[in-house]
Structures are given as C-alpha cells and as structure tokens.
Amino acid sequence: MSGDADRRHPVDGDIGQQEMAPSKKGAVLVDGIILNGPTTDAKAGEKFVEEACRLIMDEVVRKATDIHEKVCEWQSPEQLKQLLDLEMRDTGEPQDRLLELCQDVIRYSVKTNHPRFFNQLYAGLDYYSLVARFITEALNPSVYTYEVSPVFLLVEEAVLKKMIEFIGWKEGDGIFNPGGSVSNMYAMNLARYKYCPNIKEKGLSGLPRFVVFTSAESHYSMKKAASFLGIGAENVCFVETDGRGKMIPAELEKQVWQAREEGAAPFLVCATSGTTVLGAFDPLDEIADICERHGLWLHVDDLLKKCYSANASYLFQQDKFYDVSYDTGDKSIQCSRRPDAFKFWMIWKALGTLGLEERVNRALALSRYLVDEIKKREGFKLLMEPEYANICFWYIPPSLREMEEGPEFWAKLNLVAPAIKERMMKKGSLMLGYQPHRGKVNFFRQVVISPQVRREDMDFLLDEIDLLGRDM
C-alpha cells in the first residue's frame, strides 16, 4: 500500500449502478472505487429485516406451539439438496428470492420449539429468552471488556452473584460456557491447574500420568476433554455404577488406590448430578469424603445447566457440595464471547425465581404422570424407576408380548424403537430419542423440558408410539 496520489480522482457525472449509488458530491475515487456514501442500501436492508421478522413470527414463533403442525418435514439428504437452492453464485439474489430461501430453510428445519419435540435435552419456546437472543444478535456485542460490553458484563455479574447466593456461598466466580462439554473441559483444566500450577507454563512433559475418575454413566465429553488437554482418553477411569446408574463410592476409592500404586497422579473426580441417559445422581457426600481424603478436586457436572428452561432451585441445591474457584486470569478459552447470561437473566426477570421453580416442578410432575401411565398401559415397560426427569422405556408390540424375555425377545425388541422412530419422523407427528445403553437394547428416552408441554402431550406420546408400533 503506497501513497500514490494519482490514484485519487474527484468524480463528476454518471458513476454507474452499484448496490446503492454512492453520493456524487465531492466524490473520491481510489483505484476506481468510489468512496463516498455507503454501498449498502439501508432502506432496502431494513425492509428485508422487517419482512423476515414477520416471516419468523408467522412460520416459527406462531407455528412452534401449534400441535396441528408437523414437528419435522422429513427429507433424505439427496431429496433436500434438490429442494433447497444451496449454490452460492457470483451475483447476489434479490430480496424476494432471499425471503423464499428463508421460508425453505424454516420449512425443512426441525421445529425444536414444537410441544412434541422430545428428541434432545433442549425443547420448547421461551419468548423472553428469544427476545434476549434477538437483542444480542442485533447489538452484536462481544463480552470481554467493559468498554465494549458494559451492560452485558454487569448482567453476567448479577446473574452469577444470584446463582452463587442460591448455592449458599459467601463468594465465588464463574463464567457462562457454550455448553456442557466445554464446561467439563474447563473443570478438568482448572483442577489440573490447582493440582500443579506449573503445567500452565511448562506443560505435561516429564510429569507422571494424570488420572481422572468419573462414573461409567458420565457424559462422553470427559474422554474428549482428556484427549484435548493432553491427559489422554485412556487416563479417564470409569468407576462402576449401581443398578440406578450412580457411582459406587467404594469402587471409586479402589480405583484411586490402584492409580496411586501404578505411580499415576489422580487429581480429579467428575461426579454427575443427572446423567445423560438415566438421569442418575452420584452420591456427592460420600464422593466428597473420598476426595478430601485423597486431595482430589471434586467437580459436579450438572447437565441441567444446558437447559435454561428447567433451571431454578433444583440446579442450585444439588451443587452446594463442591467448591469451585476459577482461574480468574484465564476465564475463557475463546477471546470473544456471546452474552449468554443475558437470555437467562431475561427469563429470570420475566418469570421470577418462583416462576422458574414452578416450571421445574411442573416438568417433574409431568414426568411422574408419564411414569404412572407407562405402568398402567399394556405394552410399555420402564427400564427402571426414574430418579429424576429422564424416563427410559420400551414399547413392546403385540407380537412380542407373549414371548419369553430371552435372547430372541431382546434381539427383536432392539429393532422396534428404530422402526417406530423412522415412522414418526416420516409422519412428522413427534420426535423422541432412542438408544441402547450398557447391555440394554434400544429404548426410548423422554425428558420433559419445554414449558409448552401438557398432560395431553404425554398421553399423545404413548398413544402415538402404540399407533405406530402395534403392527410390528
């Protein structure tokens, strides 16, 4: 970039058409580019945003809670590629065409807000959080200095302060993370830092093998975190669980001793309050005692953190047993962060603590209702009595109901959930997850999260599975 004065020319007369014709008055050209005025047409842009907002209101927000609409409009990848115009071209598309594309994107996307979307650990539409997220996207902030993000930093501080109060601590610190996997990674990094602060500068070279303990039911992100942090996936020791999926404390202590005998360095126990599949809660008191005896850091992975809509008192009560003091100089692995605390703050403002608690209580009551219904109905069988909101169950079609529960029965039952899932996706009436788990053949897993879900949807869930599977 040299300062060639000849490059610049005052311009008169016609300047040709661009996205928007820049101002001609005193126009300045550099390398043939007119620099006066903006190139974007603000009026047209604003109109586009307004029209898109109307589309979003109609097609997403309104239809989201409408049980007469489909949960999904299933298409195979090949069909969907035909239906969508994905190609990016040299020249741009006009705004009406872009709106059509938006409509297609919405049409073929899964409606995770639908009251009958039960597929994952997120569901339902919270209007307040949605508004907070719209504001965030429009303001486009990045949370790292007070200078650029004054409001959102204070909001995050206020939310963390309130959460810390709830837990019952006098002081504390925290950070909002993009999700559970990243949170577990932070926890492992912090525990390692506490165990051996030198690692930050020197790395793991020359040190003994670091070992992490977690239950055999824990989230798979533990192994991922251990790989990423240079600890190694093999150095995550999975402690055996009882019949309900809870870590057995005696097994933990045995494994800690074994690791010590092998010359390894045990430094962390990741307990789980609400495992992914069974919703089991590890016995934190006993585990905390073992950690204290062996000088191990205790982290509790509460999966509820992931779902803002079921968050209040149950989250905080479960967390009071462990101490987390963050490495304040290195709070976030990314430099720029979205103000995730803001959406949570907005829900909290809108519902109040009591409103949040009511949502959790209702979700749990709906879970209890569903459990009772499963017990009453022919052809439905609980995997186990649920401890929390995860309800795992099989649907046994009429053809299998008289069969003995031997290898043939389980082999046949294993095929039922996937077949029903395919039918429900193609019909679009419902989405519900299934999986095998530690020797148990494919079963359905229901977790009530959405505030839009009603008793009628619980009935529908079972009716629809029966309807889709009764000829199998």
Added chain:
Amino acid sequence: MSGDADRRHPVDGDIGQQEMAPSKKGAVLVDGIILNGPTTDAKAGEKFVEEACRLIMDEVVRKATDIHEKVCEWQSPEQLKQLLDLEMRDTGEPQDRLLELCQDVIRYSVKTNHPRFFNQLYAGLDYYSLVARFITEALNPSVYTYEVSPVFLLVEEAVLKKMIEFIGWKEGDGIFNPGGSVSNMYAMNLARYKYCPNIKEKGLSGLPRFVVFTSAESHYSMKKAASFLGIGAENVCFVETDGRGKMIPAELEKQVWQAREEGAAPFLVCATSGTTVLGAFDPLDEIADICERHGLWLHVDDLLKKCYSANASYLFQQDKFYDVSYDTGDKSIQCSRRPDAFKFWMIWKALGTLGLEERVNRALALSRYLVDEIKKREGFKLLMEPEYANICFWYIPPSLREMEEGPEFWAKLNLVAPAIKERMMKKGSLMLGYQPHRGKVNFFRQVVISPQVRREDMDFLLDEIDLLGRDM
C-alpha cells in the same frame, strides 16, 4: 419418584390463577400441580416478541447506521448499576416493564453497528447475516446430527465445499468455529495428533517437550492454547519479526534447530496472514519450505475469518499454501454447535461472490484513502506503511509538534491516545482502539470492516481526533 396413584386427582371447580389457567376439562393433578394445558400464554408471548421486534428495528437496526446517533452512552460501572434494574426477584415482571428493560439494555450498550464504531475487529450491520441469526435463534437448532439439523448441515457442507473450491483444493473438510482463539486451539490439537496420534489416548506423559513456533506478532491465543492443551505456554517459541512485523524465516530455522538440540519435539509452525496489530503477512512460501525440511505442520492463522463482512477472495488466496486435513472423528470440542455457516451462506447468497469481493476492495480502498490523509495532515504520523487494512498511527497534539523525538516526547505522546479515547467515549462520537506495541508508545489502530463506512467517516475520524486532542 414412586408410582403413588393417590397423588393424582381429577379436578373440578376453580383452579386459581397461574401464568395462564390450564384447561379444566378432565384436568389431572399430580402433587398439587395441574398438568392440563400449557402454563405459558402463547398469545401474550407472541405479542411480547412482536413488540420487542419493533423495538429492535427502531432502536438498533434503524439507529445503527445513523451517524447522528451516539456510538456509546458512556456510564461508569457504578452509575450504570444505578440506571439498570439488574436484580432478579421472586416474582416476575410484567411485559411492559420487560420492554422498558430491553430499551435500557439497548440504550446503554455500545452500538457496534454504528458506522463510527472502529474499536474492534468487528463492526457494521449486515442485514442478511442478521436475518440468518434471527432465524437461527427462533428455530433454536443444534448442529450435530442430520436428524435434528438437516438444513443447517447441508448449508455448512455447501459453504465449506465452496470455500475449498476457492482455495483450489480437490478435496478437504472443515468446521465453523466460534472464533480465532478456538481455531488456533484446534490447529494445535490437530498438528499434535498428526505428529503423534497416540497422544489422543495416552496423553503427553513420558513424551519429550513439544514445541510450537509462531511470530512475535502473533495472536496471544497461541500461549493460551498451549497451556490448555498441556503443551505449556513456555513451549511457544516466538520468532523475531522484521520491521513490518513479518516472521524472519532464518530466525525460525535457527530456533527449530535449537529446539532439536535441546531434545524437544518441534511439531508446528503457526504463521499469520494479517497479524492482529500491524496486519502483517508472514512469508508463507519460505516458511513452508522450512516446515517441509523439518517435517513440521504449517498452520496459517488468518484473522479475517473472524469478520464475515470482509471475507471473500482475499481470505482464500492467502490460504492456498497449507494443507489442513481435519481429524474427522472429533470435529468439534463442544457437542452442540450453532449453525454459524448459515449466516455466512446468507450473506454470500445475497451479495454473491462479486459483491463480497467488492466489499473487501472498498474496505482496502478506504484504508488507502485514510493512509493518504494521515500523510497529508499535520499532527498525524503513521507507525509504518501498512501492508493491509490495519492502519496504526499517532496523533501528535500541537504542544508536542516542535519537540525533539526523545524520551520526553515519547513519554508525553504515550498519554495522548488514552486521553483522546476517554474524551471520545464520553462524547460518544466515535470509538477507536489504541494500544502500545513492542516498544512503540500508545497509538491508534484503525481497521475498516463495516460496509456502512464511507469516505466521510474517514475524514470525520481524523477531524474528530484533532478536535478532541488539539488542546493537549
């Protein structure tokens, strides 16, 4: 959770007021909670979203590009806490109060969309990307399986395919990351995996010291990544740069030899195309030759990836020298991801490749214009001739213009940029970043990114700095 049948009661008569009275017909009570009907009032919720959308249109989208509005409404943390009602209470707030809160959040937030927000490596309002982000927030997808995210997975595939074509590769793979810091962390992890795949399972225990090379001008996230990955921040070797901030290849080779002699394991060179401060480009050809000779992985950190609004041909051309084959089994450190490719796809659809290229060309032309103006104006001094779009300069107030450039001059000049920055923040007329850098006292750094920026804003930038600083 036991199956106590007595808990359930059919309910008649008055059921009391909740957020919305659930349906009484055939109502079912579990533990005193009525499970029929939703508890959220969809009509009220929709109205709230609609009103908030209007607010966002007026207060953010429309005012964003209005140069007559302030860039920021500066308040100290103490003042701002007084002005905002941050407290979360037991009971929720009514919707009109929530809208007032939204208005306050917007009012006191920095307007990063404003044409005179030059503070960071993001700026400006792209209407198309904004719509894509609104759709994303409304649909609330998470990209990990085709089942729950069919459209966004195909969109990401299409965008990556197109980017790979641009680079000129026959095949390739990729992922959209939350930003540069996380991208660098991935790069380091992948390079380590390539060097020694066993680390994934076994960890770094018992292995020699791993060493990374990067320029002294590189992004600070390199040290953070090395700490996090267990490599250790000290094992990031900073290679000396030339006067323009480019890595000196001979220095790199010297350091690689030295690391080898020390018994360490050099495995990665992180070159930079567009350094954070000076916008310098490392000499990739020479560095690639050294990497080939020593069997080192070459990663190029292109900071432009962070700013979607200036992305097209310049990004891709600079990237063609290195090979990135991703560890496909472990693509993302988090489990759930936002479909970040979708907003980029929407811009690309709207502007076309040529429109994106035009944006970049115009940003560069504006940069050249500003450089010429800085040279022409009294009291402005370039730190160095810029190589790209980062323009670093000092403003020298009249009282210092006759002073010899000795220690006293530099000490006094060091105070000028912070003092001007404070004045511009309080006035709200402009936001521009400043910093000291490797022995150079505080200077301003301007990077043109926003498509809304005009030649007039470049003039304003210099006029305003002069206006704010001329009495110093």
